[in-house]
Amino acid sequence: MALLSVLTPVLAVILCLVLGFMLVKSRETPSTTVEKPAGASKADFRPWVDQDLQDDTDTTARQDEDDGDWVDGNEEEEELPHVPYSPTRYPEEAMLQRSQEFYTVLNQRRSVRFISPEPVPREVIDNVIRTAGTAPSGAHTEPWTFVVVSDPKMKHQIRLVVEEEEEVNYRQRMGDKWVNDLAPLRTNWIKEYLDVAPYLLLIFKQTYGMLPNGKKRTHYYNEISVSISCGILLAALQNVGLVTVTSTPLNCGPQLRLLLKRPANEKLLMLLPVGYPAADATVPDLKRKPLDDIIAHI
């Protein structure tokens, strides 16, 4: 009995520790349940979206905050001088004609998966990218890098990375739904054009930038800005008679970034093979929505 009485506190302590441990575990579990679906949903319900494509201004901002690396903006506080702006003005007739002609040119654009190996002058590609670089961007951060790959070995390495991931996507991740949606386009994981096209353009969004003093600068709206820039790039390509197919390779971003030796602040947004269309190129017989379906006048 004396022994029992001595042991009681010890037993009580053990009991309490067990209870405390169970309490801790029970607290952990709901938190895991809440978090997992957020992560799991990307794998289960949304496998076709490259997680690398998410705009991570959020993550970056938090990281900056943690690092105490926030730029205080003083370097840029001085106001830029304003200058008069008077661009070319066209008479109404000319405007109408130009708007019609531009539409006619761009309406011929199609996503083309059959690209000719014929060489394309590099200066044309440079001008196209120069043009893409005129896009607006959040707070004028110009958060884009255009990597132009013409080296056959590098093109082939890119192809290997993309095809490996795409095959997994098609076979496992995408699910019947997305594969069926793509069926009319006859697309699959074999991307011959990655070897054949004279150029591969890999467009990276810079999620943050570096100031001359080595501090980070957040790039607001970097994904939207770079996508706008890509729209202008597509228009510039079409304007010179070159073709491409807009692709956002699933889950290949990190591998391709390392392969191309791009810095950690850059994330792959798009991969565009560029060249002349092959002589026997075909495209699916898709129609575009009529104007009335995409416009509303108020």
Added chain:
Amino acid sequence: MALLSVLTPVLAVILCLVLGFMLVKSRETPSTTVEKPAGASKADFRPWVDQDLQDDTDTTARQDEDDGDWVDGNEEEEELPHVPYSPTRYPEEAMLQRSQEFYTVLNQRRSVRFISPEPVPREVIDNVIRTAGTAPSGAHTEPWTFVVVSDPKMKHQIRLVVEEEEEVNYRQRMGDKWVNDLAPLRTNWIKEYLDVAPYLLLIFKQTYGMLPNGKKRTHYYNEISVSISCGILLAALQNVGLVTVTSTPLNCGPQLRLLLKRPANEKLLMLLPVGYPAADATVPDLKRKPLDDIIAHI
């Protein structure tokens, strides 16, 4: 002593409960640190990003899953016929010249906040939007709606919504950092151009679509697709000598959607005031990055 001996287990229990409670709290704290910023960061660190702008394919997909509303894709399973594609081909000289000329035109584009009230032919605007509608989109979903507002009362109502929210953004949400970054652009919450410009274009992304049978169709990559379309739209505007300023009004999306009576699957991505530049328009004397800073050849 007997009392003490009786109380010892009680004291031990109390001590254990206190320790257990502290353990639970200490477990909670890191979990709060990890989780809260994800939620709080939107309010604290990332106030300048309109939450409405997030690509919510995720949410939609999950919702569809819950509703059991997944389209099985059978309606579209039949393959579209392929047709030959042979667009205009230019000799190298012509390509070079066209690429240079297009760059020259687009390089004159600037974000202009001083817009003339002069009327602009509606047919030009229609052609510009027709052109934007030629953009590629994920699985050819064409997930865009262009709302063209020329009614002065509606323009003013839009201005009231935007200015009210923008003032709150400037005063409270944005923080010194972002306000300082914008200082060189001399931008603030007074948006006179929303009354003055002959047209306001409000561009909505459709996060999902409706099939003829009433089922939902997920719009993959809708935000990137609509942003690409906006890039083409900006090029088309510049091509006819019209100006705009790219804006993504913070937190106004839901209000403006209701004001414009847009359906629930549409989310505001951009608001563009469009017109001729005012006679005394000025722009900040910004420079663009040189080509070497945005391109890498491999």
